[in-house]
Amino acid sequence: MISSCAAFAQQQGESLIGTAPPTRQFVLIECPHPWAEAMAQSRGLPLSMAVQIQHWAQQWPDTQFLLFTGQRLPSCSCQSLNLQSRRILIFEAPENRVQTYRVMQIEVATPDHLTAALADWFAARTRGKWPKAAHALTGRHIFVCTHGRHDRCCGRYGYPFYRQAKALVESLEQAQRLPRSGIHVWQVSHIGGHRFAPTLIDLPEGRYYGSLTLADWQLLLLRQGSLSLLSRIYRGWALLPAPVQVLERFLWQQQGWSWLEQPVDYTLKPVSAVAQPFAQAAPLPSWQVEFTWGETWHWRASLHPAPTLSCTVLDPVVITSL
Numbered sequence: 127m128i129s130s131c132a133a134f135a136q137q138q139g140e141s142l143i144g145t146a147p148p149t150r151q152f153v154l155i156e157c158p159h160p161w162a163e164a165m166a167q168s169r170g171l172p173l174s175m176a177v178q179i180q181h182w183a184q185q186w187p188d189t190q191f192l193l194f195t196g197q198r199l200p201s202c203s204c205q206s207l208n209l210q211s212r213r214i215l216i217f218e219a220p221e222n223r224v225q226t227y228r229v230m231q232i233e234v235a236t237p238d239h240l241t242a243a244l245a246d247w248f249a250a251r252t253r254g255k256w257p258k259a260a261h262a263l264t265g266r267h268i269f270v271c272t273h274g275r276h277d278r279c280c281g282r283y284g285y286p287f288y289r290q291a292k293a294l295v296e297s298l299e300q301a302q303r304l305p306r307s308g309i310h311v312w313q314v315s316h317i318g319g320h321r322f323a324p325t326l327i328d329l330p331e332g333r334y335y336g337s338l339t340l341a342d343w344q345l346l347l348l349r350q351g352s353l354s355l356l357s358r359i360y361r362g363w364a365l366l367p368a369p370v371q372v373l374e375r376f377l378w379q380q381q382g383w384s385w386l387e388q389p390v391d392y393t394l395k396p397v398s399a400v401a402q403p404f405a406q407a408a409p410l411p412s413w414q415v416e417f418t419w420g421e422t423w424h425w426r427a428s429l430h431p432a433p434t435l436s437c438t439v440l441d442p443v444v445i446t447s448l
Contacts, residue, residue, distance in 0.1 A: 145334070210237065314326075
Protein backbone atom coordinates (compact mmCIF):
# COMPACT_ATOMS: atom_id res chain seq x y z
CA MET A 127 0.00 0.00 0.00
CA ILE A 128 1.36 3.44 -1.00
CA SER A 129 1.28 5.74 2.02
CA SER A 130 2.10 9.16 0.51
CA CYS A 131 2.31 11.17 -2.70
CA ALA A 132 6.11 11.19 -2.37
CA ALA A 133 6.25 7.39 -2.20
CA PHE A 134 3.85 7.16 -5.16
CA ALA A 135 5.94 9.59 -7.27
CA GLN A 136 9.09 7.57 -6.60
CA GLN A 137 7.34 4.28 -7.35
CA GLN A 138 6.08 5.67 -10.67
CA GLY A 139 9.53 7.04 -11.57
CA GLU A 140 8.07 10.48 -12.11
CA SER A 141 10.51 12.90 -13.74
CA LEU A 142 11.59 15.83 -11.56
CA ILE A 143 13.26 17.93 -14.24
CA GLY A 144 11.56 21.18 -15.20
CA THR A 145 9.69 21.50 -11.88
CA ALA A 146 11.88 24.30 -10.47
CA PRO A 147 9.75 27.48 -10.59
CA PRO A 148 11.61 30.14 -12.64
CA THR A 149 12.34 32.86 -10.08
CA ARG A 150 13.86 36.32 -10.39
CA GLN A 151 13.89 36.98 -6.66
CA PHE A 152 13.62 34.92 -3.49
CA VAL A 153 12.48 36.81 -0.40
CA LEU A 154 12.97 34.68 2.72
CA ILE A 155 11.55 35.98 5.98
CA GLU A 156 12.79 34.56 9.27
CA CYS A 157 9.87 33.19 11.26
CA PRO A 158 9.83 30.41 13.87
CA HIS A 159 7.38 27.53 13.74
CA PRO A 160 4.47 26.97 13.72
CA TRP A 161 3.75 28.00 10.14
CA ALA A 162 0.19 28.26 8.86
CA GLU A 163 -0.80 26.36 5.74
CA ALA A 164 -0.82 29.75 3.97
CA MET A 165 2.61 30.87 5.15
CA ALA A 166 1.83 34.63 5.19
CA GLN A 167 -0.83 33.99 7.85
CA SER A 168 1.64 32.46 10.31
CA ARG A 169 1.29 33.92 13.78
CA GLY A 170 4.98 34.81 13.94
CA LEU A 171 4.45 37.49 11.28
CA PRO A 172 2.82 40.94 11.58
CA LEU A 173 -0.87 40.95 10.70
CA SER A 174 -0.18 43.34 7.82
CA MET A 175 2.24 40.95 6.13
CA ALA A 176 -0.29 38.79 4.25
CA VAL A 177 -1.88 41.75 2.42
CA GLN A 178 1.50 43.32 1.67
CA ILE A 179 2.95 40.10 0.25
CA GLN A 180 0.00 39.83 -2.11
CA HIS A 181 0.59 43.44 -3.20
CA TRP A 182 4.33 42.97 -3.73
CA ALA A 183 3.82 39.72 -5.62
CA GLN A 184 1.66 41.60 -8.13
CA GLN A 185 4.26 44.35 -8.52
CA TRP A 186 7.23 41.98 -8.68
CA PRO A 187 6.29 38.92 -10.72
CA ASP A 188 8.51 35.84 -10.53
CA THR A 189 9.25 36.63 -6.86
CA GLN A 190 8.91 33.88 -4.27
CA PHE A 191 8.06 34.81 -0.69
CA LEU A 192 9.09 32.12 1.79
CA LEU A 193 9.56 31.64 5.51
CA PHE A 194 12.73 30.16 6.99
CA THR A 195 14.10 29.23 10.36
CA GLY A 196 17.26 27.61 11.71
CA GLN A 197 20.55 28.46 13.33
CA ARG A 198 21.87 31.99 13.59
CA LEU A 199 24.39 33.05 10.99
CA PRO A 200 27.95 33.53 12.28
CA SER A 201 27.97 36.93 10.54
CA CYS A 202 24.89 38.16 12.41
CA SER A 203 25.61 41.62 13.85
CA CYS A 204 23.12 41.28 16.72
CA GLN A 205 24.76 41.75 20.11
CA SER A 206 22.53 39.04 21.58
CA LEU A 207 20.65 36.10 20.19
CA ASN A 208 17.32 37.72 21.04
CA LEU A 209 14.73 35.55 19.33
CA GLN A 210 12.63 38.64 18.61
CA SER A 211 15.21 39.95 16.16
CA ARG A 212 14.58 38.77 12.60
CA ARG A 213 16.32 38.63 9.29
CA ILE A 214 15.24 38.86 5.69
CA LEU A 215 17.41 37.08 3.14
CA ILE A 216 16.99 38.21 -0.45
CA PHE A 217 18.40 36.41 -3.47
CA GLU A 218 18.11 38.48 -6.63
CA ALA A 219 18.86 37.26 -10.15
CA PRO A 220 21.58 39.07 -12.12
CA GLU A 221 20.65 41.12 -15.15
CA ASN A 222 23.26 39.61 -17.47
CA ARG A 223 24.78 36.16 -17.88
CA VAL A 224 23.62 33.89 -15.10
CA GLN A 225 25.58 31.86 -12.59
CA THR A 226 24.29 32.71 -9.11
CA TYR A 227 21.86 35.07 -7.39
CA ARG A 228 23.06 38.18 -5.58
CA VAL A 229 22.51 37.79 -1.84
CA MET A 230 21.50 40.51 0.62
CA GLN A 231 20.50 40.40 4.28
CA ILE A 232 18.35 42.83 6.27
CA GLU A 233 18.11 42.65 10.05
CA VAL A 234 15.28 44.13 12.09
CA ALA A 235 14.94 44.46 15.87
CA THR A 236 11.45 42.95 16.15
CA PRO A 237 8.94 41.15 13.92
CA ASP A 238 6.85 44.32 13.80
CA HIS A 239 9.59 45.93 11.68
CA LEU A 240 9.50 43.26 8.97
CA THR A 241 6.81 44.88 6.81
CA ALA A 242 8.47 48.32 6.82
CA ALA A 243 11.86 46.79 6.02
CA LEU A 244 10.48 44.98 3.01
CA ALA A 245 8.59 48.10 1.88
CA ASP A 246 11.91 49.99 1.95
CA TRP A 247 13.56 47.18 -0.02
CA PHE A 248 11.01 47.19 -2.83
CA ALA A 249 10.88 51.00 -2.96
CA ALA A 250 14.67 51.19 -3.30
CA ARG A 251 14.85 48.44 -5.94
CA THR A 252 12.16 50.22 -7.95
CA ARG A 253 14.61 53.12 -8.18
CA GLY A 254 17.51 50.79 -8.98
CA LYS A 255 19.07 51.42 -5.56
CA TRP A 256 20.12 49.20 -2.66
CA PRO A 257 18.53 50.02 0.72
CA LYS A 258 21.04 51.19 3.31
CA ALA A 259 19.84 48.49 5.69
CA ALA A 260 20.75 45.72 3.22
CA HIS A 261 24.16 44.08 3.51
CA ALA A 262 25.85 41.53 1.26
CA LEU A 263 25.84 37.96 2.53
CA THR A 264 28.23 35.16 1.66
CA GLY A 265 28.10 31.39 1.96
CA ARG A 266 25.99 28.60 0.58
CA HIS A 267 22.44 28.46 1.91
CA ILE A 268 20.45 25.24 1.75
CA PHE A 269 16.70 25.51 2.28
CA VAL A 270 14.96 22.20 3.04
CA CYS A 271 11.16 22.25 2.91
CA THR A 272 9.69 21.14 6.26
CA HIS A 273 6.27 22.77 5.83
CA GLY A 274 4.16 19.90 7.12
CA ARG A 275 1.00 21.99 7.47
CA HIS A 276 1.05 22.65 3.74
CA ASP A 277 1.69 19.03 2.84
CA ARG A 278 2.37 16.17 5.19
CA CYS A 279 5.14 14.74 2.96
CA CYS A 280 7.32 17.75 3.77
CA GLY A 281 6.84 17.13 7.47
CA ARG A 282 7.21 13.37 7.26
CA TYR A 283 10.27 13.34 4.96
CA GLY A 284 11.52 16.93 4.95
CA TYR A 285 12.14 17.53 8.66
CA PRO A 286 14.12 14.32 9.32
CA PHE A 287 16.17 15.04 6.21
CA TYR A 288 16.83 18.61 7.39
CA ARG A 289 18.29 17.30 10.65
CA GLN A 290 20.39 14.69 8.84
CA ALA A 291 21.57 17.18 6.21
CA LYS A 292 22.63 19.68 8.86
CA ALA A 293 24.44 16.99 10.85
CA LEU A 294 26.29 15.81 7.73
CA VAL A 295 27.53 19.34 7.00
CA GLU A 296 28.85 19.63 10.55
CA SER A 297 30.53 16.22 10.28
CA LEU A 298 32.23 17.07 6.98
CA GLU A 299 33.38 20.40 8.39
CA GLN A 300 34.92 18.67 11.40
CA ALA A 301 36.67 16.25 9.04
CA GLN A 302 37.96 19.30 7.08
CA ARG A 303 36.25 18.10 3.92
CA LEU A 304 34.20 21.30 3.83
CA PRO A 305 35.16 24.84 4.90
CA ARG A 306 33.84 25.74 8.34
CA SER A 307 30.74 27.96 8.45
CA GLY A 308 30.56 28.06 4.67
CA ILE A 309 27.29 26.12 4.35
CA HIS A 310 24.10 26.95 6.25
CA VAL A 311 21.17 24.55 6.34
CA TRP A 312 17.71 26.00 6.98
CA GLN A 313 14.10 24.90 7.18
CA VAL A 314 11.88 26.63 4.62
CA SER A 315 8.16 26.88 3.91
CA HIS A 316 6.49 25.31 0.86
CA ILE A 317 8.66 25.48 -2.29
CA GLY A 318 6.48 23.33 -4.52
CA GLY A 319 7.04 19.72 -5.51
CA HIS A 320 6.02 18.21 -2.18
CA ARG A 321 5.56 14.90 -3.99
CA PHE A 322 9.36 14.96 -4.37
CA ALA A 323 10.01 15.31 -0.62
CA PRO A 324 12.55 15.68 0.75
CA THR A 325 13.10 18.65 -1.53
CA LEU A 326 15.41 21.67 -1.21
CA ILE A 327 16.80 24.79 -2.87
CA ASP A 328 20.56 25.29 -3.03
CA LEU A 329 21.14 29.05 -2.97
CA PRO A 330 22.66 31.34 -4.18
CA GLU A 331 22.91 28.98 -7.17
CA GLY A 332 19.15 28.49 -7.19
CA ARG A 333 19.11 24.79 -8.05
CA TYR A 334 16.26 22.58 -6.84
CA TYR A 335 16.61 18.92 -5.83
CA GLY A 336 14.12 16.32 -4.65
CA SER A 337 13.66 12.67 -3.66
CA LEU A 338 17.00 12.95 -1.90
CA THR A 339 18.91 10.44 0.16
CA LEU A 340 21.72 11.33 2.53
CA ALA A 341 24.21 9.74 0.11
CA ASP A 342 22.90 12.02 -2.67
CA TRP A 343 23.30 15.00 -0.37
CA GLN A 344 26.92 14.16 0.40
CA LEU A 345 27.78 14.01 -3.31
CA LEU A 346 26.10 17.39 -3.87
CA LEU A 347 27.99 18.89 -0.92
CA LEU A 348 31.37 17.61 -2.04
CA ARG A 349 30.59 17.98 -5.75
CA GLN A 350 32.01 14.63 -6.66
CA GLY A 351 30.83 11.32 -8.05
CA SER A 352 28.76 10.37 -11.06
CA LEU A 353 26.30 12.94 -12.35
CA SER A 354 23.91 10.21 -13.37
CA LEU A 355 22.18 10.97 -10.05
CA LEU A 356 20.83 14.21 -11.59
CA SER A 357 18.39 12.16 -13.66
CA ARG A 358 16.79 11.04 -10.41
CA ILE A 359 17.06 14.06 -8.05
CA TYR A 360 17.49 17.28 -10.09
CA ARG A 361 14.38 19.46 -10.41
CA GLY A 362 16.09 22.25 -12.32
CA TRP A 363 17.70 25.68 -12.08
CA ALA A 364 15.38 28.55 -11.06
CA LEU A 365 17.37 31.03 -13.17
CA LEU A 366 16.12 29.27 -16.32
CA PRO A 367 12.66 28.67 -17.84
CA ALA A 368 11.40 25.10 -17.61
CA PRO A 369 12.31 23.91 -21.16
CA VAL A 370 15.88 25.22 -20.78
CA GLN A 371 16.15 23.45 -17.42
CA VAL A 372 15.92 20.16 -19.31
CA LEU A 373 18.76 21.12 -21.64
CA GLU A 374 20.86 22.48 -18.77
CA ARG A 375 20.68 19.16 -16.94
CA PHE A 376 21.78 17.31 -20.09
CA LEU A 377 24.76 19.63 -20.59
CA TRP A 378 25.75 19.52 -16.90
CA GLN A 379 25.85 15.74 -17.05
CA GLN A 380 27.90 15.96 -20.23
CA GLN A 381 30.42 18.54 -18.96
CA GLY A 382 30.84 17.33 -15.35
CA TRP A 383 31.10 19.23 -12.08
CA SER A 384 33.09 22.03 -13.76
CA TRP A 385 29.72 23.09 -15.24
CA LEU A 386 29.06 24.98 -12.00
CA GLU A 387 32.14 27.17 -12.41
CA GLN A 388 31.12 29.20 -15.49
CA PRO A 389 28.21 31.58 -16.22
CA VAL A 390 25.69 30.72 -18.91
CA ASP A 391 23.54 32.60 -21.39
CA TYR A 392 20.65 31.43 -23.54
CA THR A 393 17.92 32.41 -25.97
CA LEU A 394 14.62 30.51 -26.15
CA LYS A 395 12.22 30.74 -29.07
CA PRO A 396 8.95 28.80 -29.50
CA VAL A 397 8.76 27.48 -33.05
CA SER A 398 5.60 25.40 -33.40
CA ALA A 399 2.91 23.48 -31.59
CA VAL A 400 3.06 19.72 -31.25
CA ALA A 401 -0.28 17.91 -31.33
CA GLN A 402 -1.08 15.71 -28.35
CA PRO A 403 -2.62 12.24 -28.69
CA PHE A 404 -5.77 13.36 -26.86
CA ALA A 405 -8.41 15.35 -28.72
CA GLN A 406 -9.28 17.46 -25.70
CA ALA A 407 -5.69 18.54 -25.05
CA ALA A 408 -4.28 21.76 -26.54
CA PRO A 409 -1.15 21.45 -28.71
CA LEU A 410 2.11 21.84 -26.81
CA PRO A 411 4.87 24.19 -27.99
CA SER A 412 8.33 23.12 -29.10
CA TRP A 413 11.37 25.38 -28.82
CA GLN A 414 14.72 26.27 -30.30
CA VAL A 415 17.42 27.10 -27.78
CA GLU A 416 20.87 28.62 -28.11
CA PHE A 417 22.98 28.05 -25.02
CA THR A 418 26.41 29.46 -24.15
CA TRP A 419 28.67 28.27 -21.33
CA GLY A 420 31.71 30.34 -20.34
CA GLU A 421 33.43 32.14 -23.21
CA THR A 422 33.88 29.39 -25.79
CA TRP A 423 31.19 26.70 -25.52
CA HIS A 424 28.02 27.11 -27.57
CA TRP A 425 25.12 24.75 -28.34
CA ARG A 426 21.90 24.81 -30.32
CA ALA A 427 19.05 22.48 -29.54
CA SER A 428 15.47 21.69 -30.49
CA LEU A 429 13.21 20.78 -27.59
CA HIS A 430 9.94 18.92 -28.02
CA PRO A 431 7.35 17.89 -25.39
CA ALA A 432 6.96 14.16 -24.99
CA PRO A 433 3.40 12.79 -24.75
CA THR A 434 2.35 12.11 -21.18
CA LEU A 435 -0.79 10.92 -19.45
CA SER A 436 -0.31 13.47 -16.67
CA CYS A 437 -2.26 16.70 -16.76
CA THR A 438 -0.95 18.02 -13.43
CA VAL A 439 2.80 17.72 -13.96
CA LEU A 440 4.88 19.66 -16.46
CA ASP A 441 5.35 17.50 -19.56
CA PRO A 442 8.88 16.13 -19.90
CA VAL A 443 10.79 17.66 -22.78
CA VAL A 444 12.84 15.61 -25.24
CA ILE A 445 16.05 17.03 -26.68
CA THR A 446 16.11 16.11 -30.36
CA SER A 447 19.27 17.80 -31.63
CA LEU A 448 22.46 19.31 -30.33
